[in-house]
Amino acid sequence: MAMFLMTSCGYSSVRAAEEHSETSSVDTTEVAVGSIDSIKPDSATFYSEVVDKMNCFILVSKPEYRLYVCEVVGDDTVKRVHYPVCVALNKGQKQKRKDMRTPECSFDNPFTIIQIQDASNWYHDFGDGRGSILAYGNWFLRLDTPGFSGIGIHGSTNNESSVPGRGSEGCIRLRNDDLDDLKEKYAFVGMRVVILPDE
Secondary structure, eight states: OOEEETTOSSOTTOOEEEEETTEEEEEOOEEEGGGGGGSOTTSOEEOOOOSOGGGEEEEEETTTTEEEEEEEETTEEEEEEEEEOEEESBOSOOOSTTSOBOOOOOSSSOEEEEEEEEOTTOEEEOSSSSOEEEOSTTEEEEEEBTTBOSOEEEOOTTOGGGOSEEEESSSEEOOHHHHHHHHHHTOOTTOEEEEEOOO
16 A cells, blocks of 8 residues: 655655654654545644744645645655645646646756745736736745746635635635745745646
8 A cells, every 4th residue: 555654745754843842753654645635625734843944845736735834854854834725727737828737846946936025915807707806815925937927826815715726827826814824934035846746
């Protein structure tokens, strides 16, 4: 039976440290791949405190509709928190502008956050008859995605019911409260972002 190291962030040898009183212990609980769906994908889950924010990176799992914040600690990669997300309407690697796909990348060639912008007054017309409406939450974490511009991690003002799921035009959409938490506690310009493929 295939196993998924529940505490991993993309590496089979990864472990998550749980804080216990004044000391740390390591939780290496393994969960069968088929039981991953038993974890509710519709709520943020905190695992453990960050040691050094500058050692964190973001891992987006399109198949799970989750954004993980992971931290490199020594030889390990530790999962700190995950948030449910909405990714693009269509599956697969982004090929061209307006193809309704979220771009993918690898650990060897990650995207990076190049700007954190106040998006609290940004409007967008989704072409669904609602006209130009507030759409991005408080922040837009703009990504450097070679070949494509305008891709980022943002909120879901007027679209919170789309999270988790598919429905964006290419960006990664979080619930507004989760976006605020991500920006406040973890995100920084230069942070690496890995977006895993759908399959």
